[in-house]
Amino acid sequence: MNHDATHQNPATGWWTEAVIYQIYPRSFADSDGDGIGDLPGITARLGHLAELGVDAVWLSPFYPSPQADAGYDVADYRDVEPLFGTLADADDLIAKAHANGLRVIVDLVPNHTSAAHAWFQAALAAGPGSAERERYIFREGRGPGGAEPPNDWQSVFGGPAWTRVPDGQWYLHLFDTAQPDLNWDNPEVPAEFLDVLRFWLDRGVDGFRVDVAHGLIKQADLADWQEPQEILSGQEADKPRPPMWDQDGVHEVYREWRRLLDGYPGERILVAEAWVEPAERLVRYVRPDEMHQAFNFEYLLAAWTAPAQYAVITRSLEATDSVGAPTTWVLSNHDVVRHASRLGLPIGKPRRNGIGVGDEQPDAATGLRRARAATLLMLALPGSAYLYQGEELGLPEHTTLPDAARQDPTWERSGHTQRGRDGCRVPIPWEADAPSYGFGPTDASWLPQPPVWAEYALDRQRGVPGSTYELYREALRLRRAYGLGRGTLEWLASGDEVLSFRNGDLVVFTNFGAAAAPVPEGEVVHSSGPLNEDGSVPTDVTVWVEV
Template sequence: MTTHPTSARPSDAPDRSADAAQRGADADWWRQAAVYQIYPRSFADGRGDGMGDFRGIISRVPYLRQLGIDAVWLSPFYPSALADGGYDVDDYRDVDPRIGTLEEFDELVAELHGVGIKVIVDIVPNHSSDRHEWFREALESPRGSNARRRYIFRDGRGENGQLPPADWESVFGGPAWTQVPDGQWYLHSFAKEQPDFNWEHPEVREDFLRTLRFWSDRGVDGFRIDVAHGLSKDLAEDLPSKAELEEIPKDGNHPLWDRDEVHEIYAEWRKVFDEYDPPRIGVAEAWVETAQRRAKYASPKGLGQAFSFDLLEADFEAEDFRRIVSDNLAQSAETGSSSTWVLSNHDVVRHATRYGLPPRDGRPGKQGVEWIMAGGPEDEIDRELGLRRARAATLFELALPGSAYLYQGEELGLHEVVDILDDQRQDPAFWRSAPGDRGKDGLGRDGCRVPLPWTRDGSSFGFGEDGSHLPQPDWFAEYSVEGEEGLEGSTLEMYRAALARRRELQTDETLTWDEELCRGEVLGFERPGGWLNVTNFGDSPVAVPEGDVLVTSAELESGPDGQRMLPGAATVWLRRPQR
């Protein structure tokens, strides 16, 4: 692993528990927060059964504090058959016994709050598990019953109803309708184990309000809303064909996605959020067509914030990054929300790998669902270049006004794990892809969900005492916490230094582009207080302006007459001299 020096950081991360009470009363804490996503089953195993759990997370709270984050986002930890990594929920107000108990959840919240870290939990409202008590009741109830109306059941086509109501495909591939023993069909936008709720049913709406209060009463500070754009549906008697469906614009009137009336649901949720002091927050996962459509989810009368995946989908190019940042900041100013910045999460190829792959039609970040969930052939990855770009992009992201969402393991510079045998894979996106496509564009999301390496050796690199539920490659040893901790220039130490500096430097949610620096493949912008970010997206070194170096993603070079030079694929933060 290639490392580069960063600036010195405090010998230990700041102890933020002293100001936790003050920050807890701050209703705007989320606007410029650094949020760290934990995929619980793959973070740390405290029970030694190969599955991550609450005890493991609790044991790593000191690590999270030292990292310097403001909040933790917990991916689903609810009872689940794991047909979709926990996003098939059996019970929204309980904990999977393999992960822990409600009492351990309370302990985890208390431990995190005790060191000044907020807690965001995942809510999955588009669909339940097929093991949910409501769906089991629906299968045991007659057609047209109240139990079935909580979901989306339809009679089939054909003389005997033997054909599905429409030829739609699910997001994971394969049919979107599954037949039950009495001949009816139910809709599942994702796996067949994930039946879609009918959000026109008042019991569905009321039950989720109860769920929001249940977790808020336990101290949760906010909610990440899965498939936030999918809840409202308009299924007419005569359903369009798959081809017809694909031609309908997603502008508020699409039968399945991003319908305008979904915001009536979130207005009800906002009332619940505002029952608490400070108000609970919401952030929408809404894959929509335009920034204007996304802004509706970020309304202060709704969820308040929505993920922007624009940087995640962009090339590592100055022009793309500047356009995206300018557009997003303008949109945030209009909505009164704050911008969100994301480079990796549990659904996409890690950005260290994406940036090391050759461009595909100029878009290495997204070639539709198939490419973004793949990883590309192993022999096409330039790992060193990918990591250099990832480090540079991360410092760029953390310098921006707004909130930054980080994914577990990116602080170690982890690459996607591509080499997983078919019989070891768990993601339904893999199993639903055609066999001939596997290894090209059907690898699924397991590669970014492999359990983290904490130590250089051991049966699971310190993840737990009895292996891990997904295989870890040998190269994890070099990228482990133990391997990087205290190592000058390691990715972990760069993240710690950057997050500590970010906390000191963040002020107003504004930036000013430095037009003298923004030339060719270089972007420079200044934040209030003289904090300057310079990113070199090109290959050749560029001169660094005057100022104290705060953090760098790569070692500065010496140019003519001793001029400081920023190498290609690198970022530096400077504090400009007072004028």
């Protein structure tokens, strides 16, 4: 079908077209050989990111934490976990990133603290009815002697969302028991987080990725919710929204944060991790006086077919256009199966939460071919894009990780029914023949690396024509040269077999069909894979053609 609709990105600012690279600090680079990545390791590798051509980095949490959920259980929001370094290391990283032309976004976790946080320890000590308990969501139980949880809510990680303390009260944790939810209706909580924002803004960070941004405010009556618990708030129009997600009150929190950020020089930004559907609800987080970006998870989850891709791209652009915000595209992150493996599974099957020994294994060649095509399609779309560390190497999921090595709480809490997220968090390979593939100076690695990592190592790909690393590097160079991020999208064709649009001087063409397709008129300036001898586009290949 041909479409006349042209989507223009109305907002201005660096974030509207930025390519932002997610670093998972445990798994990027280890400076001291203990097998766990750290801030000095990241700092030493910033040159790689400058050479790759990204605009900014987002760091997953590096705060003091018992690491019950890989650092998303924060014990102190104003310091650095000793595993990862010191506050001085953080300052050094920010300064050197800026010297390399890279902005720095840090992760903020405002829905819950760690159970080890001073506030929660004080709440346990102070007892029922105390001011300290009012910072969290403590309630009396139901049933005889209050022995049953206050409501039927379930944890996203499995099991009940309530845990009882020795004096009989229960506290809410939408995630792990070690992650008690904060009470955002208590003025002390928003005041504390404004101070945390100032602490990092004063140290020079360029923005915050806000974890579970749609979860802070709960429905006041904490009503029962008979449905299974998912982190996604999406509901069909005729169904009520879950009482724990996407409540209207969250927006006032972010308006206040935005006012604070706007008072700082240098265009500091807020990025929402909000698992919210439909798109019309998600874009409320990026209205002009709220956040700057929201991850487009609907896009990440879309099937690899032309109609599914057309539908999600169109819906996303129309929704963000309606509030004057850029769309923020993403294919992989630390919570999902890497797209080089996800796309190697049969199309249309339910999304898997982790892949392990004995599971149906993805087809590696198909997965990488589709991943490269999907990436070239994504990087040509107007708006901003996020990359996850290692995807520029074509890294697959570690799909045969031994179960005994798993550390994601999902594995245990699901009763070993969901493998969880460890497979996308394995330390990445830099040098094929070095210990731990160059991750660190020793063989130590907090999750075991598969032997296949050697062939994906950066030093095997740098300067090699056709390698995934060089594909990314050239795509980022051309994206900037053609102004694709701030461009417009005009659909040329979308059927069951192909997807094609124009953005400025480029025509972007992806062949989803089984048969080869004729290449659009013009000069092919980039392609995700080799073209056929007759110049036609094979299955699962994206081409960029200058017209």
